[in-house]
Amino acid sequence: MTRPISKTVNVPVADGDGERYTLKMGPQHPATHGVLRVDLELDGETIIKCSPQVGYLHRGFDKIAENRTYAQSLILTDRLDYIAAMANNVGYCVAVEKLLGISVPLRAKYIRTIVCEMSRIASHLLWLATHALDIGAMTVFLYCFREREVMLDLFEELCGARLTFSYPRIGGVRQDVTRSFIDVLQQFVAEFPVHIGEYETLIDTNRIWLKRTVGIGVLSAAEALELGLTGACLRGSGVDYDIRKHRPYDAYDLVDFEVPLSNDGDIYARYRCRMEELHQSARIIQQCIDQLPPGPIISEDAPDLVMPLQGQRKVEAGSSTYGTGLIRLLEEHGQYPVGDIYVSTEVPKGELGFYFISDGSGRPYRMHVRSPSFIHIGALPALAEGSMIADLIANIGTLDVVLGECDR
Amino acid sequence: MQIQYKPKRNLLQTILHSEIMQGMAFTLKQLFAKPITRQYPQEKPEIKLGFRGQHALVRDQETGQSKCVACMRCVTVCPSRCIHIRFHEDEDKGSRVVDSYDIEALRCVYCGFCEEVCPVNALILTEIFEYAAYDRESIFFDQERLLANWDAFAAMKGVAINSYINPFWRPRGIPESVLTAAKRLDVPEEWTIEGQVVGNLVKQDQ
């Protein structure tokens, strides 16, 4: 087994004496995945300098969270990476649980692992769809959406929403799974490898696809580490780092799966890694369905949604418009452990970390989100400089960025 | 695990464009497949039980009024602070009387926390999702409108409304002991902790 075609880069090198001009690509450009703007300095079609400009979707999540209880902030994480909101929800809950020292029941861990992998499938399908569309293969787009729709329907059945799930709770999950959910999921997982094969028929060995991806956007392992890449972008460069494997949370240490790696570090390698991850996700879901244990779905010491649990201040009759109990909760210290904590989970895009400083009140004194998309966008100049405009589009696609998460 | 690549194509395959032909054959096959499009306004999507849609206050069949007891739990839990309740205390009975119950639906994020924490199942996010309007006033729900929303939902459900249980009133897989009396509804066995779905391997062990 060798590489499909030789790894030569056919990019003409700019001679330097050409007339340069700038092109502000985005934020309304069709291929910049949301509201990314890339300032390009071009010589003909060759990119001399590339600087991504972010912040068009900034909503100040870290600051909003300072004025919400831990349970309330869960809804903010839906709006980070809205392609795979479930993985963010779980990541947030894992972090808060670690802060509060809550242990999650085994059944809830399995259910969370299932929904995390479902959202990985949903996210990777959307990535493949848009990546292929960027490179021009427009049909893969709709085949991927066909399968993503199944995932969204299942999420709707589980938690009543298709995009902003708010499904996990600190200490467990909100709703138990149903028989019909498991049955549909089981059938999907069984059929899914066939569908992956369909996408691969169209692009995997296609000579145009290979020409557009092999040897383009190459990052060595050292460069990828230096740029702080995580997820499939790092594994495509051959660094074996997957939080699911190395710092397992939920039920990932109880299931068997492989971490796909490639040493080539180009767009094709990252594409292959993500395609293999789809297979592995289906495998993890299958194992979780088989092993799903009975038991409670939420920990007994999980905090109630309406906090504090005891001694709620008496609400004054009359002109009440906003919960005074909440004000007490937000102000009063000594309800939670004091200190700071950083907990990261493996979301489809890479490593999603939550950093909390707790002053003992019911809300975080400071919350910081380490979002993979923000850091991945920083790698764009390293990938794109010296290549052509068409490669820039392919490179944005391969980084798999979501601007909701990048700008927060 | 190192990724395995497919073998490099040989000269014959290059000349015959075999991989492109495979792709073409696949798209041609799909030409005759059944489309998955749903013709939306004519064909409505099948809304699953527990969908978080338009807000409503449940109309109590006995009193004809809202079940709300003004405990303020929904107001407290609401992350977007879109629920506003005013009440006064009835001196004789010692209970609270709701003066106004307003939901700013344009502010709502549809997380469903309110219906989950309501101790008397007074609040619900219905399965109605088509209620866009041209002005803000018509998506500001006061108590009458919320009750009317429930009537509309009940009319949509028909007879089934009598046995309707929202999964957020009585969350699946939660033991009855932690729920308030009003939330201990009669639910399908699947929703209880005894009847929960378990994996094949676990079943064999038992």
Added chain:
Amino acid sequence: MHVLILLIEILILFAIIMLHVAYATYFERKIIGHMQVRMGPMRVGWHGLLQPIADGIKSFFKEDIVPEQADVVTFRAAPIICLTAMLTSLAVLPFAKGWVLADINIGLLFIFAMSSLASYGVILAGWASNSKYTFLGGLRSMAQVISYEVAMGLSLVGVMMLSGTLNLTKIVEAQGGSFAGMYVFPQIIAFFVFFISMLAETNRVPFDLPEAETELVSGYCTEYSGMRYAIFFMAEYIGMMVMSSIGTICFLGGWNGPFEVAVFPPFWFVVKVYLFMFVFIWIRATLPRYRYDQLMSIGWKVLIPLALGNIVLTGFIKAFTG
């Protein structure tokens, strides 16, 4: 009197072609839709049959925006140049025996000239819009048309050698009425080169670089709106039809078919043209897009040598078999 008849014929041809263009867009949207497990247009009329007419009316009544910094005269003229050049090439196409407006002896050359002229419209549009995306689109189009024109011209030299004429009617007649007489068999290499160049000439996937929407937004017509945009669109589809007709005439035996359709002599011609159109659409639904420099290297390093080799081969065969 003769002029009047000719004018009426031109008008009829124009109307029919415009109708075909409108329904070619419908055809494309439906086929791509079904290949993508969608339905395509469904709303206007039965299964969306009136959609092209609705689109036409809509684009006609849309505001015609001219960018402030644009070169107004050129900006306005560009789509018209495109459309006129494309429509003019229709004059020499023989749809059936005797069904041709101008049966001139240099028909093939005339069509080449006209399709090159149409690319002026594209280049001028890109330049006059005074926008970087359109400018890049125009540049790409220029380079692409120049390189692929060469390959296409050379690929048809084989056909000219076999038939010994540039007159399109005579090329069809030289192939004879039989299936085996079609030039696609002796000229298989030329057909391959012609087909690829045809995709590139008409800016179709996988060579749709001048209007690659994920790179250049909409390429040379980014700044156009309303009717002017629609004119570019029509020109592109007429271009597709003209190229398909050339393919039909030079390689697939023109209007000849397994049996005569006396009621409508161009029947087989239309069928073959639509076969080409279907393949155009089918390819669009399947393949990704080449990069600009890759497109150039295919044109110059693969197609032109192949076409030249084919000329030599055809020459040898013709010399030895007489």
